Amino acid sequence: MRLSTIRTAGRTAAARQDGDELVLLPYADVGALLASGDDWLARAAAVDGERVPLAAASLAPVIPYPNKIICLGLNYASHIKEMGRPTPRFPTLFAKYDGALIGARDEIRAPAVSDELDWEAELGVVIGRSGRDVPTDRALDHVAGYTVVNDVTARDWQHRTREFLSGKTFEATTPVGPALVTADELPAGGSGLTISCAVDGHTMQKSTTADLLFDVADIIAYVSVIITLRPGDLICTGTPGGVGAGRDPKVFLRPGQELVTVVEGVGELRNLVATDGV
Incomplete structure (x- = not known):
């Protein structure tokens, strides 16, 4: 469904x-x-x-007002390598707020204060059943389904401090959708799905969700030790290699460009980049 x-x-x-x-x-x-x-x-x-x-x-965003938006950084080996970071022992968690979320065809409002707006194609996981201290072998029972996310990031703001939040939650920058595809329609844990991102028709990212360092069950089990997961919570599982900040020279989004994000079997986001306030 x-x-x-x-x-x-x-x-x-x-x-x-x-x-x-x-x-x-x-x-x-x-x-x-x-x-x-x-x-x-x-x-x-x-x-x-x-x-x-x-x-x-x-x-609209498929879940407009999640109780929690939990995001993972550094969760694909290709992205870890391009960013020059060591492989994490534990999931790298950060959060964002619901004001960042937009729909699958809405405009991304590029912050006027940032010159380094970057793309991050991601598989989104939507929680369907509450859980705390969820065992890994039962974690997928708590998944309602999957969606497509692009964790559009203001890199210059992300790198102002060691914490990610300021670059990750500018308003109207994170498309989510176009639908929640229920878990029974996809492989267990959403694994093995092709994930890609293109800017103005040029493919920038292409990978598979089988390459997640921490898979969906691992993430749910880990996060649920910290906080109770509730129906409608959104988990963004991390991005593969190919981001603009990992290129030489670096490449970033500009107003007027089109960002297309696809997860096989889940759907497509198609968003134009516009200047915030225009």
Whole structure:
């Protein structure tokens, strides 16, 4: 099943994809659906309500207001190498806030204060069941599904300090979507999926999620020791090599460029870069 959050009639609504249409569900967004009870999947499948054409839908971030957005850095060997960092013993965690999130076709608002806006294609994991101290061998039971994320990063702000946050959560910079693809539709842990990123049609990143240093089960088990995971929480699993900051010479996004992010079997983000405030 593919679930999206769309903007309609001055509000948002969760929707189930049915062919080339979206069936509106009686929930404000996909996060609200997931929080409504463990039988959310059966209820989402049973609704047959108002329909809108998929092609014309205005897609909001698939989870507009997660309780938590947990991100991983340095989680592909190729990215670790290009950034000149040692291989971490433990997951490198940071967070961002929901104001950073945009939809699959929305404009990325390039911060006027940054000259080093970079791309990071990522597999997103959406939690479907609460859990604390989750064992690794049961961690995938807590996954509702997967989505596509680009953790667009202001490198000059990220590198101002040892902490990542300031470069990672500028408002309206992180596209998420176009849908949540339920876990039963994909390989276990979302492993083995091709992940890519292109700028103005030029492929910058191409890898596979099988190359994650810490896989989805590892991440869920580790994070759940620290904090309770809740339905609708979004985990961004890290990016492969090919980022702009890892190139010689470095290359960064500019207003007017198009960023296309694809995860096989999950979907595509297609976002134009615009100057913030324009």
